[in-house]
Amino acid sequence: MTRNTEGVLVAVASALAAFGVALVEFAGGESIGAQVGLTFLVFVIAFGGIHVSLRAWAPDATPLLLPPVALLAAIGFLEVYRLSPYRAGLQRWWLLLAAAVTCAVLAFLSRAGLSLLRRYRNTMLLVAVGLLLLPNLPSSGPLPIRGLTQGGSRLWVVFDLGFTELHFQPAEIAKVLFVAFLAAYLADRQAALTGAHRKLGPIRIPEPRQLVPLIAVWAGSLLILVYQRDLGASLLLFLTFAALLYAATGAAGYLVAGGLLAAGGGLAAWRLFDHVQRRVQAWLDPFADYADTGYQVAQGLFALGTGSLSGSGPGLGRPDLIPNAETDFIFAAVGEELGLAGSIAVLCCFALFLAAGFGIALRSRDRFRTLLAAGLTFVIGLQTFLIIGGVLRVLPLTGITLPFMSYGGSALIGNFLLLGLLARASQEERS
Amino acid sequence: MNGPIRRLATALFLCFTVLLGAVTWIQAVRADTYRSDPRNARVAIAQAGKERGMIVSADGAVLAESVPDEDDPRRFTREYPLGPVFAHTVGYTSPIVGDGGLEAAYVDALRSRRDLTLSDIVAAILGRDLRPRSMRLTLDSRLQQIAYDALGDRAGAVVALDPRTGAVLASVSKPSFEPTLLGGADAAANWDQLLQDPGRPLLDRATRELFPPGSTFKTVVAAAALEAGVAGPDTLFDDPSEFQLPGSTATISNFGGGLCGNGSQVDLMRAFVRSCNTVFADLAIQVGAPDIGFMAEALGFNRDLDFPLPVAESVFPTAELENDDAALGQSGLGERNVRATPLQMAMVAAAVANDGVLMQPYLVDEMFDPDGNTVSRTEPEVLSEAMSPETAETLTEMMERVVTEGTGTAATVPGVRVAGKTGTAEAGQGRSYPWFIGFAPVDDPQIAVAVMFEPLPAEGTSETGGRVAAPVAAELIRGWLETRD
Numbered sequence: 083m084t085r086n087t088e089g090v091l092v093a094v095a096s097a098l099a100a101f102g103v104a105l106v107e108f109a110g111g112e113s114i115g116a117q118v119g120l121t122f123l124v125f126v127i128a129f130g131g132i133h134v135s136l137r138a139w140a141p142d143a144t145p146l147l148l149p150p151v152a153l154l155a156a157i158g159f160l161e162v163y164r165l166s167p168y169r170a171g172l173q174r175w176w177l178l179l180a181a182a183v184t185c186a187v188l189a190f191l192s193r194a195g196l197s198l199l200r201r202y203r204n205t206m207l208l209v210a211v212g213l214l215l216l217p218n219l220p221s222s223g224p225l226p227i228r229g230l231t232q233g234g235s236r237l238w239v240v241f242d243l244g245f246t247e248l249h250f251q252p253a254e255i256a257k258v259l260f261v262a263f264l265a266a267y268l269a270d271r272q273a274a275l276t277g278a279h280r281k282l283g284p285i286r287i288p289e290p291r292q293l294v295p296l297i298a299v300w301a302g303s304l305l306i307l308v309y310q311r312d313l314g315a316s317l318l319l320f321l322t323f324a325a326l327l328y329a330a331t332g333a334a335g336y337l338v339a340g341g342l343l344a345a346g347g348g349l350a351a352w353r354l355f356d357h358v359q360r361r362v363q364a365w366l367d368p369f370a371d372y373a374d375t376g377y378q379v380a381q382g383l384f385a386l387g388t389g390s391l392s393g394s395g396p397g398l399g400r401p402d403l404i405p406n407a408e409t410d411f412i413f414a415a416v417g418e419e420l421g422l423a424g425s426i427a428v429l430c431c432f433a434l435f436l437a438a439g440f441g442i443a444l445r446s447r448d449r450f451r452t453l454l455a456a457g458l459t460f461v462i463g464l465q466t467f468l469i470i471g472g473v474l475r476v477l478p479l480t481g482i483t484l485p486f487m488s489y490g491g492s493a494l495i496g497n498f499l500l501l502g503l504l505a506r507a508s509q510e511e512r513s
Numbered sequence: 514m515n516g517p518i519r520r521l522a523t524a525l526f527l528c529f530t531v532l533l534g535a536v537t538w539i540q541a542v543r544a545d546t547y548r549s550d551p552r553n554a555r556v557a558i559a560q561a562g563k564e565r566g567m568i569v570s571a572d573g574a575v576l577a578e579s580v581p582d583e584d585d586p587r588r589f590t591r592e593y594p595l596g597p598v599f600a601h602t603v604g605y606t607s608p609i610v611g612d613g614g615l616e617a618a619y620v621d622a623l624r625s626r627r628d629l630t631l632s633d634i635v636a637a638i639l640g641r642d643l644r645p646r647s648m649r650l651t652l653d654s655r656l657q658q659i660a661y662d663a664l665g666d667r668a669g670a671v672v673a674l675d676p677r678t679g680a681v682l683a684s685v686s687k688p689s690f691e692p693t694l695l696g697g698a699d700a701a702a703n704w705d706q707l708l709q710d711p712g713r714p715l716l717d718r719a720t721r722e723l724f725p726p727g728s729t730f731k732t733v734v735a736a737a738a739l740e741a742g743v744a745g746p747d748t749l750f751d752d753p754s755e756f757q758l759p760g761s762t763a764t765i766s767n768f769g770g771g772l773c774g775n776g777s778q779v780d781l782m783r784a785f786v787r788s789c790n791t792v793f794a795d796l797a798i799q800v801g802a803p804d805i806g807f808m809a810e811a812l813g814f815n816r817d818l819d820f821p822l823p824v825a826e827s828v829f830p831t832a833e834l835e836n837d838d839a840a841l842g843q844s845g846l847g848e849r850n851v852r853a854t855p856l857q858m859a860m861v862a863a864a865v866a867n868d869g870v871l872m873q874p875y876l877v878d879e880m881f882d883p884d885g886n887t888v889s890r891t892e893p894e895v896l897s898e899a900m901s902p903e904t905a906e907t908l909t910e911m912m913e914r915v916v917t918e919g920t921g922t923a924a925t926v927p928g929v930r931v932a933g934k935t936g937t938a939e940a941g942q943g944r945s946y947p948w949f950i951g952f953a954p955v956d957d958p959q960i961a962v963a964v965m966f967e968p969l970p971a972e973g974t975s976e977t978g979g980r981v982a983a984p985v986a987a988e989l990i991r992g993w994l995e996t997r998d
Contacts, residue, residue, distance in 0.1 A: 389544075400555045403554065436526070459522075471531075
């Protein structure tokens with residue numbers, strides 16, 4: 083596939099977003115108007131901009147990354163527009179901003195290279211931790227920035243800009259910085275990590291000293307869980323960390339230990355917290371407490387079932403009956419209006435993106451780039467699995483967004499930052 | 514390092530495979546369960562307030578139409594100008610309890626397709642007309658009203674067919690209900706109330722409920738006997754006051770006791786005209802279960818009828834009667850386990866009227882678009898050639914004499930030759946189901962009817978079909994022939 087094909091596919095995705103908006107307008111009985119053109123324009127500027135930036139600053143990067151992202155963004159936008167035209171209007175601005183971030187990353191790193199990140203790894207960790215702590219700021223006070231509890235989880239930050247308030251979910255950006263830090267840290271410490279291990283009978287276990295960071299991150303994740311009640315972010319960070327440790331060392335013991343710690347933490351959380359218990363209950367049988375805890379999952383299942391094979395058509399289903407349809411449950415909204423066909427298309431797009439990402443990791447000759455690409459790809463794959471698995475009742479529901487599709491500025495910016503880094507990693511391994 | 518990354522990638526792709534399986538399970542395998550879950554409001558919401566096509570009767574009366582709301586011209590209210598008279602056939606549409614009757618059976622044609630699926634949009638681009646279709650029924654609003662009034666306050670059903678085509682001219686079940694009650698805001702409460710009503714007003718007795726057909730079933734037995742050559746109208750039978758069922762201590766006696774003829778012998782014609790049970794128990798055993806069953810099935814028994822409304826399958830249990838003459842004797846009188854819908858018995862009369870050819874009954878005459886252009890039209894179809902024209906002619910003669918000199922004289926219409934058969938099926942506790950089936954005019958049949966009343970609730974209130982049901986048939990025949998002039 084060539085860069086030109088990428089351009090064509092991106093244009094097709096933009097046209098699809100506009101066509102989807104037109105269908106929603108048509109279904110609502112509105113005349114097809116400015117929204118269609120505006121959507122097309124924003125998509126062309128955003129993805130066309132990234133495409134041009136790739137030509138300019140990362141000409142050798144794989145052209146397989148951008149098209150699936152563009153298509154996912156188009157499908158996601160269409161559902162956000164269908165659910166809330168107002169939020170879709172905001173989402174367009176966020177999309178432009180996020181694309182600008184990707185372009186900026188590509189431009190900035192074209193000179194300095196990814197090795198720059200490696201040098202500033204501790205700074206990135208500090209920023210990531212700071213971002214993660216932001217929601218714990220007091221909810222009211224003299225500061226123009228404060229924490230906010232929404233839906234039982236404290237993972238929002240509100241910027242008071244005087245004329246308007248901006249809601250922000252810092253974990254979405256922290257996760258990218260965290261992965262970049264981990265990749266740098268593990269690339270530097272690899273020798274120490276792989277060299278030392280003890281034998282306990284037939285099992286090789288890592289040197290206890292080497293388990294310290296693992297336990298530290300585990301404790302940090304638990305803190306996030308306790309203080310922010312954010313099951314999703316907590317699980318995502320911890321499992322990504324364990325996976326990267328495994329990737330860097332090849333010691334399956336890290337995965338086993340990570341899995342045990344996650345299970346132990348989960349069990350403890352289940353025993354200690356009502357909200358975790360309710361989620362597990364809603365997962366096991368959403369219809370048992372249909373009116374309350376099971377309502378969201380049950381509505382998601384109704385939406386998917388009603389959508390059936392070919393869906394109701396954009397604008398013709400009732401995904402608005404699902405609570406948080408445009409964020410956590412965007413997959414159910416897509417499934418209702420675009421059917422099983424749409425659901426599978428979305429899963430395939432993610433799979434393509436993952437394949438391209440892991441391809442970059444496997445081809446990279448540099449340890450840091452390999453771990454960075456693998457970590458960034460893994461975090462997207464895991465996040466997708468966690469939230470779609472929650473919607474489909476494969477897993478208990480963890481309230482996180484679906485990458486590239488859910489409504490939300492911080493998520494878009496974080497994931498487009500990730501896209502820029504992956505593209506840069508691809509550029510460096512090929513040139 | 515690549516090994517572990519490969520394994521991580523594999524693990525993620527396995528997770529995605531699980532997601533693919535789960536989403537397919539939910540959206541393909543379990544889709545209908547979730548879609549039709551009563552707590553899932555989607556389907557009902559999607560249909561509520563949408564425009565639907567009109568339903569009109571054969572004579573042009575509006576039976577159902579969508580009227581735009583005053584405040585919101587994009588929303589519609591469904592109105593049923595003739596209400597309970599057509600409630601079981603036309604049906605109802607409700608966002609809360611769903612659709613019923615033809616409103617449910619033809620929902621795809623009646624709804625506007627300007628707004629539903631991708632395939633509709635493709636069809637629109639190809640220039641297909643997606644506006645709601647309207648339909649013209651075979652039901653005649655005047656005949657339907659006559660039947661509705663004639664049943665009075667009693668539970669019962671009337672079905673009238675055009676024997677030459679199979680067109681259903683009237684189909685009434687009582688008690689009935691007001692279909693608009695199920696469309697409004699109080700639909701759920703009204704639905705519950707209708708469900709709990711001991712009179713079961715939601716039940717369509719014309720097509721959905723099975724009743725013992727009683728002596729009207731003798732028409733089927735006689736047809737089988739004539740067709741098999743077992744007996745003719747002049748064939749003589751013994752005339753005992755009680756017929757001893759073979760292999761049983763039970764006996765069959767005539768209605769009200771007594772003899773059929775003079776006490777020695779009686780011919781089949783007289784036995785039919787006077788509806789003698791002794792003779793027909795004897796005859797049924799002589800003809801045998803296979804031949805009666807064959808005739809019954811040719812007339813529609815034991816068959817899944819292709820009809821837009823749900824139809825209960827009428828029953829003649831051939832297999833269980835083959836080695837049980839005692840039961841066969843009782844079954845020949847339309848008792849025991851023989852069961853039929855009023856529609857089924859109207860089909861029996863129609864087949865005799867139409868020279869033995871049974872036409873496929875149908876309710877929808879044509880579909881037309883909002884400009885009034887016919888989109889499709891139902892062509893009459895032969896369902897079966899149940900009996901030879903000679904058998905039909907002989908039966909017609911026997912049935913005409915039922916009305917002129919037998920049990921069915923109350924079905925007489927001045928100036929019209931009417932043929933028919935009465936029935937008085939036992940309902941226990943001295944009660945009965947009065948029946949009448951028939952057709953007219955004999956020389957040019959235009960209408961075949963079945964009239965059935967449910968038993969009165971009190972004990973010992975048995976009434977004969979000849980006294981209660983036959984006059985209703987006469988009213989229908991008179992009314993229909995008047996509208997034809």
